[in-house]
Amino acid sequence: MTASPNNPIEGIRLFIEQMSALGMDTLYLPSDVKAQLKSKKQRLTELERSLKNCKACKLCQKRTQVVFGAGSPTAELVFIGEGPGEDEDKQGIPFVGRAGQLLTKMIQAMNLSRDDVYICNVVKCHPPGNRNPAPDEIVACEPFLLQQLDIIRPRVIVALGKFAAQTLLQTNEAITRMRGEWRDYHGVKVMPTFHPSYLLRTPNDKRKVWEDLQQVMKELGLSK
Ligand code: SF4
Numbered sequence: 001m002t003a004s005p006n007n008p009i010e011g012i013r014l015f016i017e018q019m020s021a022l023g024m025d026t027l028y029l030p031s032d033v034k035a036q037l038k039s040k041k042q043r044l045t046e047l048e049r050s051l052k053n054c055k056a057c058k059l060c061q062k063r064t065q066v067v068f069g070a071g072s073p074t075a076e077l078v079f080i081g082e083g084p085g086e087d088e089d090k091q092g093i094p095f096v097g098r099a100g101q102l103l104t105k106m107i108q109a110m111n112l113s114r115d116d117v118y119i120c121n122v123v124k125c126h127p128p129g130n131r132n133p134a135p136d137e138i139v140a141c142e143p144f145l146l147q148q149l150d151i152i153r154p155r156v157i158v159a160l161g162k163f164a165a166q167t168l169l170q171t172n173e174a175i176t177r178m179r180g181e182w183r184d185y186h187g188v189k190v191m192p193t194f195h196p197s198y199l200l201r202t203p204n205d206k207r208k209v210w211e212d213l214q215q216v217m218k219e220l221g222l223s224k
Contacts, residue, residue: 069120161195
């Protein structure tokens with residue numbers, strides 16, 4: 001069997017087999033290789049643990065807890081909102097309020113469950129009064145989002161709502177212009193769409209979000 005360049009585990013397995021055939025019974029790995037071999041779950045857990053007492057921005061002052069993210073560490077699809085709300089701040093899980101319940105239904109309509117995808121926010125701590133995160137808070141927290149995405153390596157990101165889309169894509173474009181069009185975030189395809197809380201207020205736009213999600217399904221080869 002030929003090792004696929006996209007499958008490092010298979011390459012390592014073949015390498016070990018070859019070394020074993022040459023009579024070597026001990027393999028010494030450099031520390032950076034060991035780090036790469038850690039499972040995505042371990043790496044996400046370590047990152048989450050390192051943020052538990054994060055004080056890198058002023059959102060630490062009034063949060064109950066850091067809301068890191070939830071779902072599959074190997075997800076091909078990641079949903080990103082702007083920041084945790086009050087319910088999320090209490091429970092430590094993203095998208096658990098009314099908007100979260102609608103997001104769960106949207107995910108189920110794609111023939112997926114919350115355990116198949118990964119859900120997180122641009123900032124990990126609840127902005128008091130549900131205000132938008134400030135630019136300095138986004139700058140402070142974005143490295144953690146980038147690390148999350150670097151570990152998960154999704155194929156597609158769905159940016160939920162104007163704020164998440166504008167922040168990820170570094171633009172002031174209106175969400176009404178951006179939604180439904182593929183964009184790019186550090187090499188990952190991004191589909192901006194309306195936020196579930198907006199859909200609770202404007203249910204007539206659910207059809208547009210479904211159209212956007214259908215594009216995502218097509219990109220991921222998911223059946224309707
Ligand atoms: S929002 Fe992000 S940077 Fe700010 S305190 Fe919370 S985890 Fe740290």
